[in-house]
Amino acid sequence: MSEHGMKPIWYFVGLILLVIGVLILLTGIYQLFNPPETKTVLGETHPDIWWGALMSLFGLGMFLKTRKTST
Amino acid sequence: MQAIGLSFIDWVIIAIYFGFVLGIGLYLRRYTLSHNDFFLAGRKNSSWVAGLAFLSANLGALELLGMTGNTFKYGMYVAHFYWIGAIPAMLFLGIYMMPFYYSSKINSVPGYLKLRFDERTRVLNGIAFAIMTLLVSGINLYAMALVLHTFLGWNWDLSMWASAITVAVYVSMSGLMSAIFTEIVQFFLIWFGLFLVSILGVMEFGSLGAIIARINEFSSQVSFTTLWSTSSDPMKNGMVVHWGGIVLGLGFVLSFGYWTTDFLVVQRAFSAKDLRAARMTPILASFFKMALPFLVILAGLIAIALSSDPHSGFKLLQDGGQTNYDSALPLLIARYYPAGLVGLGVTALLAGFMAGQAGNVSAFNTVWTYDIYKSVLNKNASDAHLLWMGRVSTIVGVILSLVTAYWAKSFPSIMDYMQAIFSWVNAPLFATMLLGMFFWWITPAGAFWGLISGMLSSFFLYLAVKFHWFSESIITLSSAQSDMAANFWRAWWAWLICAVVTLLISLVSKRRPKEELVGLVKGLTEENYDKHLPFVKRPEFYALISLAVLVLLNIIFW
Numbered sequence: 001m002s003e004h005g006m007k008p009i010w011y012f013v014g015l016i017l018l019v020i021g022v023l024i025l026l027t028g029i030y031q032l033f034n035p036p037e038t039k040t041v042l043g044e045t046h047p048d049i050w051w052g053a054l055m056s057l058f059g060l061g062m063f064l065k066t067r068k069t070s071t
Numbered sequence: 072m073q074a075i076g077l078s079f080i081d082w083v084i085i086a087i088y089f090g091f092v093l094g095i096g097l098y099l100r101r102y103t104l105s106h107n108d109f110f111l112a113g114r115k116n117s118s119w120v121a122g123l124a125f126l127s128a129n130l131g132a133l134e135l136l137g138m139t140g141n142t143f144k145y146g147m148y149v150a151h152f153y154w155i156g157a158i159p160a161m162l163f164l165g166i167y168m169m170p171f172y173y174s175s176k177i178n179s180v181p182g183y184l185k186l187r188f189d190e191r192t193r194v195l196n197g198i199a200f201a202i203m204t205l206l207v208s209g210i211n212l213y214a215m216a217l218v219l220h221t222f223l224g225w226n227w228d229l230s231m232w233a234s235a236i237t238v239a240v241y242v243s244m245s246g247l248m249s250a251i252f253t254e255i256v257q258f259f260l261i262w263f264g265l266f267l268v269s270i271l272g273v274m275e276f277g278s279l280g281a282i283i284a285r286i287n288e289f290s291s292q293v294s295f296t297t298l299w300s301t302s303s304d305p306m307k308n309g310m311v312v313h314w315g316g317i318v319l320g321l322g323f324v325l326s327f328g329y330w331t332t333d334f335l336v337v338q339r340a341f342s343a344k345d346l347r348a349a350r351m352t353p354i355l356a357s358f359f360k361m362a363l364p365f366l367v368i369l370a371g372l373i374a375i376a377l378s379s380d381p382h383s384g385f386k387l388l389q390d391g392g393q394t395n396y397d398s399a400l401p402l403l404i405a406r407y408y409p410a411g412l413v414g415l416g417v418t419a420l421l422a423g424f425m426a427g428q429a430g431n432v433s434a435f436n437t438v439w440t441y442d443i444y445k446s447v448l449n450k451n452a453s454d455a456h457l458l459w460m461g462r463v464s465t466i467v468g469v470i471l472s473l474v475t476a477y478w479a480k481s482f483p484s485i486m487d488y489m490q491a492i493f494s495w496v497n498a499p500l501f502a503t504m505l506l507g508m509f510f511w512w513i514t515p516a517g518a519f520w521g522l523i524s525g526m527l528s529s530f531f532l533y534l535a536v537k538f539h540w541f542s543e544s545i546i547t548l549s550s551a552q553s554d555m556a557a558n559f560w561r562a563w564w565a566w567l568i569c570a571v572v573t574l575l576i577s578l579v580s581k582r583r584p585k586e587e588l589v590g591l592v593k594g595l596t597e598e599n600y601d602k603h604l605p606f607v608k609r610p611e612f613y614a615l616i617s618l619a620v621l622v623l624l625n626i627i628f629w
Contacts, residue, residue, distance in 0.1 A: 006102050009120055009255050016091050016256060017263065020084055020415060027080045027411035040409050042271050048411050055263050 005070035014062025021055030024048050075222050075405045081414030088418045089237060092256070092425070096241025096249045106457040109246035110178055110437045112342040120255065121348060122355035125339040127254035130261065131427025133214050135367060135420065140396030142371020143378075143387070146286075146295025146309030147628065148317075149371065150364045154298075155322040157360050158621045160330035161353040162614045167593070168331055169340060170600050171508055173349040174590055178341070180334040181442040187507045187591045188515040190446065195522060196500060197442030200334060201435055203496045205468065208431035209475020215424035216476070221388075222401040223417065231476060234421070238428045239469040242436075243462045247342060250426075250433040254339075257422035258359075264419025266366050268400070271407040272373030279369075282376045289379035296372070298628045305556070312556040320559025324566040328501035329493065335434040347601050350610040357617045361624060374399040377406075428472070436464040494533075498562040499525020499569035506573050511585055511592045517577030525569025532561045 028048030077085075103109050116124075142149045177183050181200065185193035216231040241249045276282045283296045294301040294308055301307040302314035330336060330353070343349035377385035385406060388398040404416040440460045445452050452460065503522050506513045536543050536557060546560045589595050601609045 006099075009252050012091075012095060012252060013256055013259050016088070017259060019087060020418070021263075023080060023084060023087075024411040024415060028409070031409060036410065041406050042274055043409055045274070047267060047271060047407070048409050051263075051267050051412065058263075 007070055008066050010062050011066040011069070014059045014064075014066060017055050017059030018063050019059070021052050021057075021059050023052075025052030025056055028052050075401055075413060075417065077223065077413060077417070078410040080411045081417065084411070084414030085418050085421065088260075088422060089233075092241055092253050093237060095252050095256075096244040099245035099249050099252065103245040103248060106440075106454045106461065108248065109458050109461045110440070111338075112246070112248040112251055114342060115344045116251065116342045116348070118343060118348040118351035118355055120251065121339050121343040121352040123258050123359065124251040124254045124342075125336055125352050126356040126359050127258040127426060128250075128336050128339055128430040130258065130363070131211060131423050131430075133211055133424070133427065135261065135265065135423055136214075136218060136397045136400050138367045139371045139374070139400040140398070142368050143374050143399045144309070144396050146293075146375070147298060147368060147372065148302075148308055148310040148312065150298060150368045150628065151317055151321055153360055153364050153368070154621055154624060155317065156326045157330060158357050158617060159322065160326040161357040161360065162617060163327065164331045164337070164340075165350045165352065165354040165610055166614055168504070168508060169350045169353070170346060170598070171591055171593070171596070172337065173341065173343070173346050178441045179438050180332055180337055181438060183591070184503070184507075184518070185442075185446070187588070188518040192503075192515060192519045192522060193442055194447060195519065196496075197438050197446070199496045199526065200438050201443065203492050204335065204431050204435040204438070205471050206475055206492055208428060208435070208468070208472040210479050211424065211427050211431065212472050212476040213479035215421075215428075218397070218401070218420070218424075221395075222398070231473070234425055234428065235469050235473055238425055238432060239466050242429050242432050242469075243465040246436070246461055246465070247338065247433045250429040251339065251342065253422070253429055254426045257419075257426040260415070260419045260422045262366070264415045264422075265370070265400070265404075267412065268403045268407060268416075269366055269369040269373065272370065272377075272403065276373070276376060282369075282372055285376040285379060286372060289375070295375060298625055300629050310556065312559065316556050316559040316563075320556075320561075320563045324498050324501060324562040325494065325559065327505075328497035328499075328562065328566065332500045332504050333497055334438060335430050338434055338437065347604075347610065350600065351613065354610050354613045354617060357614075358620070361617070361620060370400055370403055374403060428469075432465055432468045432472070435468040436461045439464045439468070494558065494562040494565055495526055495529045498529060498565040502566045502569040503573060506570060506577075507592070509593050511588050511595055512577060512582050513573060514577045514580040514582050516580035517573040517575075520576050521569045521571075521573025524572040525565045528568040529561060529565035532564060536561075 025048070028046055032046060032049065102113075107113060138149055138152065172180075172183060175183060175186055177186065179197075181193045181197040184196050212231055212235060215234060216227050219225040219230040220227045241253065273279055273282065276285065286295050290309075293306075297308070299314065302312070302317060305311045305313050340349045340352040343352055374385070374387070377383040378387065385402065387402065388395040401420075404413060408416055440457055444460055444464075445457065449456075499522055502525060503518050506521075507518055532546060535541055536546065543557055546557060546564065585595055601611075606612050
């Protein structure tokens with residue numbers, strides 16, 4: 001395999017979790033102030049906010065840790 | 072019929088995923104310069120990368136939907152697929168079999184059969200594996216389109232072609248490496264996308280104990296919440312199976328047959344950077360495999376508990392008067408997930424389908440190129456030509472999968488054949504591998520005819536039961552049985568027939584000299600793997616921990 005500094009898989013995992021996590025978090029915050037018409041079970045616990053935040057943090061950690069590394 | 076509605080943000084998340092996997096394929100293409108890069112990902116992966124890919128290659132959406140649905144149908148006994156039906160085999164592969172596979176520098180499992188036995192056994196297994204892979208790949212594609220059509224209302228043809236083209240593009244660009252990358256991305260998306268279902272389900276009931284209590288209250292005669300305590304009487308467990316069927320059929324033959332010989336998963340370990348990493352691959356994967364019931368089985372139990380409460384508003388879909396068990400997981404997503412999270416859940420399922428498809432195609436292109444094309448059709452093919460052939464066979468493999476998928480669409484009962492296909496190829500192959508790796512006097516003739524006998528007998532038993540040539544109880548040794556119990560027992564008989572024929576023919580046919588089998592057979596090979604390492608860094612140490620966790624889980628949920 002070529003040795004031109006290929007990014008490790010963890011970089012890509014971090015990136016996609018961060019992007020999708022932020023989107024879910026922002027959607028959750030928007031829906032906090034603009035509640036949707038269709039309610040989901042346990043929707044009052046706002047899983048999109050805390051799960052989106054957790055996903056973003058996990059993704060951010062992986063992304064930052066591997067940002068400057070290459071295999 | 073449509074269960075889940077998608078909002079704009081859900082579509083955005085799905086589009087990001089598609090763009091992302093295509094981008095990964097494009098990015099990796101520049102690092103795919105040789106046939107070794109394409110077929111074995113350059114043999115430079117860590118045990119973590121190879122281990123997660125090893126597990127994820129098996130973690131398709133078909134499995135996620137199917138096992139959640141099976142839990143609804145059979146109860147907690149489905150956890151046996153993740154524990155006794157996987158972990159011992161994975162540890163056995165890492166500790167005992169991987170040194171022979173990895174050290175012989177083969178490109179595929181059929182490649183080992185050539186070194187150990189002869190060319191005809193390799194070609195026989197290569198062809199059987201290629202056919203099996205294409206059938207499974209096509210059925211996977213068909214199932215994905217069916218799920219997307221049923222639950223999301225998507226166009227059947229469009230969803231199938233879009234996914235197939237995406238897989239063809241990124242696998243043909245960089246082969247196994249892009250398949251491994253997307254499998255690992257899929258692993259994380261599945262956990263983040265679907266584990267929340269279990270968390271919210273437990274939150275709704277208050278605790279795991281409350282879920283189990285609700286199910287036991289609903290079904291007091293047959294247990295849906297235990298693993299072993301009702302296994303001595305098939306009538307007392309949801310799977311209607313005796314512990315003998317679980318141990319011999321699932322725990323031994325089906326499990327070892329799949330996890331130690333199916334090239335789809337073993338190929339991921341071949342991509343490891345050294346022998347220790349290759350041995351650690353299935354051992355590390357075993358820890359994640361043991362955790363999966365907390366995602367899949369728990370979701371199924373939540374679905375049972377909700378269904379038992381008429382006020383919950385939860386009811387599985389009905390297709391033509393029959394319960395659609397596969398609807399359990401999508402309906403739970405619809406119940407708990409608001410906009411955004413729905414997109415994540417659907418993306419997790421899509422990622423599972425596409426990674427499963429990519430896994431099948433990458434295994435097919437390797438076996439086709441090395442074990443059929445180079446072995447039979449073009450023995451002098453150059454490395455550059457093999458790389459080209461790998462890319463072409465990827466595209467051809469996807470096209471053939473599409474053909475199989477349309478065939479499956481016209482014969483919906485084709486789904487029934489899935490388990491039969493596995494027991495046709497994998498169960499007898501495990502007998503051949505086990506005997507060949509551990510007994511030097513097993514002969515090429517014994518292996519070849521044993522393999523043919525096992526494959527044919529498995530096929531015959533399937534047809535015999537299907538068309539009522541004789542009673543199913545002759546196979547299952549019990550008057551009470553389920554389809555799943557019959558699958559377990561049929562695999563056991565196929566393995567036994569293959570083993571007996573192999574042993575008998577080996578007693579009377581020509582043996583290979585011992586010196587030709589060094590490095591391929593236990594007892595003729597020096598075994599000092601990782602002996603220079605302290606015990607806590609050896610694969611054996613981690614295998615013992617994995618085994619201890621397995622025992623503990625079985626005791627807790629006994």
